């Protein structure tokens with residue numbers, strides 16, 4: 001109400017009312033695909049949006065808990081988790097992330113959203129960890145983790161969450177052979193952020209991203225995929241799958257241009273483990289079609 005009055009009368013906010021912090025966007029993991037490796041390579045997929053100090057985590061591939069800590073977010077502050085689709089590079093820590101929050105002292109609710117199957121997977125994780133969870137509840141007096149986490153299966157596109165600080169919308173995108181693949185859009189007071197998930201060129205994503213401040217989009221670099229495929233016995237089939245279910249830089253540029261977003265951030269790089277591909281190679285195709293700001297993402301990069 002106060003804000004409305006201030007806007008209506010053109011008044012300055014009283015000095016005692018600090019402005020809410022700006023919505024932050026941090027790439028936690030930018031690798032496409034499930035393989036993990038030691039060393040300084042890209043980590044598996046995850047993106048963090050912080051609204052008013054509340055973390056909203058989109059995707060939780062292997063290593064997300066550690067990347068959240070590296071980004072300065074204590075795990076016991078976990079609140080909202082969104083999974084785009086059930087490929088393991090996006091959901092391997094669906095149960096583990098709330099669990100790691102719980103053993104770090106989390107005693108407040110966590111809401112986990114994802115395509116159909118999310119609820120069943122969380123239930124299966126809790127069964128898998130039943131002995132440990134039961135023991136810690138008894139021995140350590142913790143609130144039962146199973147009562148803290150609520151799973152929400154998203155069966156249809158549209159608004160999936162609306163609270164005082166954010167509206168989150170989901171769109172179905174095209175990622176064969178996964179039937180339910182989602183992109184998410186978070187609209188906050190000061191920023192609109194869209195995360196593509198994994199997708200081939202999808203008109204539904206253009207619609208979702210229309211006019212957004214930032215679009216975080218996955219990307220596939222064909223010459224790199226050819227080198228990757230050459231390492232596998234069934235190379236033709238792997239290449240066919242990757243090309244059918246992901247987006248080339250040129251197509252990413254077309255999506256960003258059609259949606260008229262301000263900033264495009266490349267993430268979820270396929271292949272994600274080829275350091276010989278330069279930032280210029282990742283972005284050159286994009287720039288043929290999109291003349292806004294293009295950022296080639298890196299792990300733990302905060303998007304200004």
Ligand SMILES: [Zn+2]
Pocket residue numbers: 032033045087089090198268
């Ligand atoms: Zn993926």
Ligand SMILES: [Zn+2]
Pocket residue numbers: 085087175198
């Ligand atoms: Zn995928």
